[in-house]
Amino acid sequence: MKEFTYVLPRSLPEAEAAAKKPGATLKAAGIDLVDRMKERQFQPTEVVNLLLLQPDLGGITADADGSMRIGALATLAQIAASKDFAAEGYAALREAAGEAATPQVRNRATAAGNVLQQARCWYLRSSELHCLHGKDGPSCLAQVGDNRYHSVLGYHDCVRVHPSNLAPALLALDCEYTTQLAGKQQRRRVADLFPLEPKAQLEEHTLLPGEIVIAFHVKAQPKSARSAYRESREKLSFDWATTAAAARVVMDGGVIQEASLVLAAVAPVPLPRPDAAKLLIGQKPSDELFHRVALRAFADARPLSHNAYKVQVGQAIVREVLHATTR
Numbered sequence: 589m590k591e592f593t594y595v596l597p598r599s600l601p602e603a604e605a606a607a608k609k610p611g612a613t614l615k616a617a618g619i620d621l622v623d624r625m626k627e628r629q630f631q632p633t634e635v636v637n638l639l640l641l642q643p644d645l646g647g648i649t650a651d652a653d654g655s656m657r658i659g660a661l662a663t664l665a666q667i668a669a670s671k672d673f674a675a676e677g678y679a680a681l682r683e684a685a686g687e688a689a690t691p692q693v694r695n696r697a698t699a700a701g702n703v704l705q706q707a708r709c710w711y712l713r714s715s716e717l718h719c720l721h722g723k724d725g726p727s728c729l730a731q732v733g734d735n736r737y738h739s740v741l742g743y744h745d746c747v748r749v750h751p752s753n754l755a756p757a758l759l760a761l762d763c764e765y766t767t768q769l770a771g772k773q774q775r776r777r778v779a780d781l782f783p784l785e786p787k788a789q790l791e792e793h794t795l796l797p798g799e800i801v802i803a804f805h806v807k808a809q810p811k812s813a814r815s816a817y818r819e820s821r822e823k824l825s826f827d828w829a830t831t832a833a834a835a836r837v838v839m840d841g842g843v844i845q846e847a848s849l850v851l852a853a854v855a856p857v858p859l860p861r862p863d864a865a866k867l868l869i870g871q872k873p874s875d876e877l878f879h880r881v882a883l884r885a886f887a888d889a890r891p892l893s894h895n896a897y898k899v900q901v902g903q904a905i906v907r908e909v910l911h912a913t914t915r
């Protein structure tokens with residue numbers, strides 16, 4: 589690991605001042621960040637550790653408007669176990685957080701760090717290989733190499749996958765997030781946190797340098813809302829998803845009134861599928877309907893040489909998540 593300066597701010601202004609220096613990077617639990625530093629794939633000159641900022645960035649609390657605030661430093665384990673998310677409308681959050689990684693990782697990994705972790709691609713994450721998105725290679729190595737875990741949808745010139753469990757759940761519930769930069773707070777939709785065209789060499793998120801995520805905001809869910817998260821993976825623990833989907837549905841009299849569907853682990857960003865979700869509106873739940881929705885969700889899939897399985901498995905996961913929201 590290359591030498592760096594370690595900064596332990598005790599207030600948000602101190603963290604902001606440190607984070608805006610060129611070469612500085614923010615650290616939450618460091619599970620993703622330190623991994624990349626150990627690999628020498630990422631070599632910041634200053635590491636700004638946010639973990640002492642629990643009063644500003646921690647916890648899960650209710651906002652005055654009835655929405656729930658998930659602090660940037662809230663852990664996946666806290667989200668999975670939160671009584672505030674016990675209702676069916678929030679199940680996607682509980683399930684996504686509770687299925688990620690391992691108990692050890694979930695006890696440390698933070699909400700912001702999980703959503704902002706770097707995309708996965710074994711070529712990108714190796715310091716010995718030189719690829720287009722890593723900025724030091726001429727082409728995307730995965731497109732011609734071993735791409736069994738890579739994208740089948742929504743990619744351009746780089747086929748990395750976004751691995752976050754929490755991100756698709758936050759998107760399915762149309763959550764917002766607050767950041768702080770230069771003393772000013774801004775609130776935006778989580779959907780705006782990811783680039784519309786996730787091309788190689790561009791940032792993987794839309795935060796400005798030094799911008800600190802303070803919290804995520806989850807709208808109060810009506811009693812009739814149900815949500816769910818489902819994923820496929822090779823191992824039951826210690827593994828990332830090969831395909832995943834989060835969905836939210838509001839029903840009235842057995843008929844679906846509102847629906848959202850977001851895919852993950854199949855594209856360089858978590859991928860909302862509004863056209864597929866629209867097929868659900870005004871319909872009664874049925875496996876035949878969910879089959880059509882699943883086909884639509886993957887209609888524009890462009891599988892690579894080793895990952896065609898993701899289309900079929902992903903469609904099964906979509907059906908499963910929709911059954912879970914309408915049981």
Ligand SMILES: Cc1cc2nc3c(=O)[nH]c(=O)nc-3n(C[C@H](O)[C@H](O)[C@H](O)COP(=O)(O)OP(=O)(O)OC[C@H]3O[C@@H](n4cnc5c(N)ncnc54)[C@H](O)[C@@H]3O)c2cc1C
Pocket residue numbers: 613614615616617618619620621622638660687688689690693696697698699700701702703704705706751752753754799800801802826827828829
């Ligand atoms: C064996 C294993 C299996 C795993 N399986 C899964 C899985 O199934 N699903 C899954 O989702 N993840 C999985 N992970 C990844 C793990 O969940 C993430 O590495 C972790 O959530 C990152 O959170 P962190 O707090 O450690 O973030 P860090 O590593 O500290 O930070 C990650 C990134 O977020 C930025 N950042 C952090 N906090 C802020 C903030 N407040 N404002 C702005 N930027 C910030 C950092 O600068 C950095 O770029 C797995 C990891 C391991 C080791």
